[in-house]
Amino acid sequence: MKEYVLDEPLNEAFLEFLDQFGTVRHLEQLKKPYFSFEKEHFISIKGFTGECNVEVRYNKEFKDLVADYFHLLLFYEREGQPGVSRLRGIEAAIREKMKTRQDSAGGSRI
């Protein structure tokens, strides 16, 4: 688990971007509007919209493959739709590596 302090507060636009890659949950009525993002086998993110601090947890089994994924999300969000396409391509490549690793260990769940 790592905690990051971002340069800018998290906003709803970032949540809309995240929604294209995994499951986003947003509890807007709280004292601080809470959000979470889950991407199976990759990462989970927790934080509050309007704040710069986030907590990121990496999948233990594939930590070496997904260690940069959070930073990729931040980077490609700025590029709009082309960024979505490129990140999907990178994801597919990561998934292939995950599958290869699991196949050699005797069975794939990816």
Add this chain to the structure above:
Amino acid sequence: MMQAPEENRSPIIYLNNAATTWPKPPEVLEEVARCLRTPFFEHGRSTAGGATDYPAAAREALAVFFHAEEPGHFIFTQSATDSLNLLIHGFAKNQKTPFHAITTELEHNSILRPLHALEEEGRLTLSTLPFDDDGRVTLQQIKNALRPDTRIVVMTHGSNVLGSLQNIRPIAEYCASNNIFLIVDGAQTSGQIPINLSELPAGAFVFTGHKALFGLPGTGGFYLTDPEAIAAVRQGGTGTDSRTLAHPQDMPQKFEAGTPNYPGIASLLAGIRSIEREGQDAITSKCRSLTSRFIGKLSTDPDITLYTPLPDLPVVSFNIGGLDNDEAGFILAKAYNIITRTGLHCAPLVHNRIDGGKGCVRVSFSWFNTREQIETAAAAIREVAESAGSQVHSD
């Protein structure tokens, strides 16, 4: 994160005292500082005069506090986990053949894991007794589980998840009269409720220093009635009889090798004195009152599941509908500055029964919590529950 100098950040409400208490009484911090300002002294290890022999003083204080006959039978360890490992493995080492052990589903991994390890090695067979709807294991269950080769019962005095207190005295009397060694894990009860070891014929009673006894983490110990029942599993320097290579068998040296944690023991001594000054009964009463008030604020909320309607100890475990316990704890900590604990609390078998093994949020109170803190925390939890519940209902 907790100390971030944000403006308008609400003060910390610390509700994780079942893990470790915070804050500590001022006299604990003062005694630790005093201990560190003078050369350590312990008979046999130093010639420094005029300083407090903290291990000796703490043993005497523990004997008075727990109404025990033999101060020298109090052994200092790093923690309740350390104590339980020494006792369980030390007991097994003394057994010439495999034997049967009894424990319960309420237990912490500090009991389950050593027993599991011995079971895997074929040193013992294990019966794990379920708890009833009140979170208790009864004497009758233990009698029913007994076998001709039963040699030991290891069980908690108070559950760190359910807050339920076990009726341990009749169990201790039964075990004593049937030549079964009983180890009682008093990690959650020491300093929380009055305990009289002269009326509890257990083989060993385990305590931790850093919970309701208000000492520092890294302290704990046990009281051992019959030193012959447990073999020493560690050997080393004791400050006495250094010429012989055989480790001393006198108490307490038999189970204490190496330099003690003097500042930790000083904190334990001061913690006990602070409890005696406030009065154990006053502490017990206040914590129970806080617990009742807290539960009263949550019990009618349909989005909150409480796992013990009225616990005996100041431990309340719950879940919020539509929210993972991990998320709930995160929100309470980051948005409300309320410190709890989430997950399985090192007691996996309890959670298999109460929440399908998913874990829960646990709050736990100490003498230093206030009514206002309890009400603020309860209001925050209801607010989170309402928000999570409204999203579930709209989904």
